[in-house]
Amino acid sequence: MPDPPAAGRVCAILLDIEGTTTPVDFVTRVLFPYARARVAAFLTRRGAEPDVRADIAGLRAEREADERGGATPPAWREDAPTDSAVAYVRWLMDRDRKSTALKSLQGRIWEEGYRAGHLRGQVYPDVPHAFARWRAQGRDLAIFSSGSVLAQKLLFSGSEAGDLTPAIRALFDTTTGAKSDPESYRKIAAALGQAPAAMLFLSDVTAELDAARAAGMSTALCVRAGNPSAPSGHPVVRTFDLVLSEPE
Numbered sequence: 001m002p003d004p005p006a007a008g009r010v011c012a013i014l015l016d017i018e019g020t021t022t023p024v025d026f027v028t029r030v031l032f033p034y035a036r037a038r039v040a041a042f043l044t045r046r047g048a049e050p051d052v053r054a055d056i057a058g059l060r061a062e063r064e065a066d067e068r069g070g071a072t073p074p075a076w077r078e079d080a081p082t083d084s085a086v087a088y089v090r091w092l093m094d095r096d097r098k099s100t101a102l103k104s105l106q107g108r109i110w111e112e113g114y115r116a117g118h119l120r121g122q123v124y125p126d127v128p129h130a131f132a133r134w135r136a137q138g139r140d141l142a143i144f145s146s147g148s149v150l151a152q153k154l155l156f157s158g159s160e161a162g163d164l165t166p167a168i169r170a171l172f173d174t175t176t177g178a179k180s181d182p183e184s185y186r187k188i189a190a191a192l193g194q195a196p197a198a199m200l201f202l203s204d205v206t207a208e209l210d211a212a213r214a215a216g217m218s219t220a221l222c223v224r225a226g227n228p229s230a231p232s233g234h235p236v237v238r239t240f241d242l243v244l245s246e247p248e
Helices: 024-046 052-067 081-094 098-116 127-136 149-157 182-194 208-213
Strands: 012-015 140-144 168-174 199-203 218-222
Touching: 012 182, 024 052, 024 081, 024 098, 052 081, 052 098, 081 098, 098 149, 127 140, 140 182, 149 168, 168 182, 182 199, 182 208, 199 208, 208 218
Parallel strands: 012 140, 012 199, 140 168, 199 218
Antiparallel strands: none
16 A cells, blocks of 8 residues: 655645544543542542632533524533533534544543543554654654543553553644644644645544645544544555655
């Protein structure tokens, strides 16, 4: 399989997480249920902390925006903000919403789980070797995920393959922008000091790849074993072992 095409030398690689570096099942069957089962107790214990209060305020603002947009989220009771936040969190999770406030709160819950030894990050077997190879080649490596930067750090630092964060230059989440917005990818390129044309983005989501390509990046659709795929108009990679396997 040829490497995905790139305009000039690829100086930086940008990766999605779910379905790209990490099995979808780990996110949907381990991380999400873990946060859902513990969100009420977490907010009861830590809801007065400034960072958690900011998450709750963010959830409330997003809920109000949902209501203005015609959705019917659970009611928000002023006399029961914790219960209201829990109900809205579960409503968002039922819809797999890429809510920035939700992702921030989930990251804090997962942080407790990693520290307690209840969670260990999972990556595909080819990921550690590819990270090491790309770093040895002198390429920058960055992550762009809807999960919070904290959640990303936890997954890669506490992975079953060991601490992978030394290979990663930067982590980006939706505070940078939506993953379907070309401007998000331009911002990431600028933050890395790279021209978009010098970057390669790998993801399993066509809309994200379309946005990155519109920003000027090279792209490839990551199709992992067991995950569905459909024609996307982007080159396909099934293993990182064949991605930029030789220096340019």
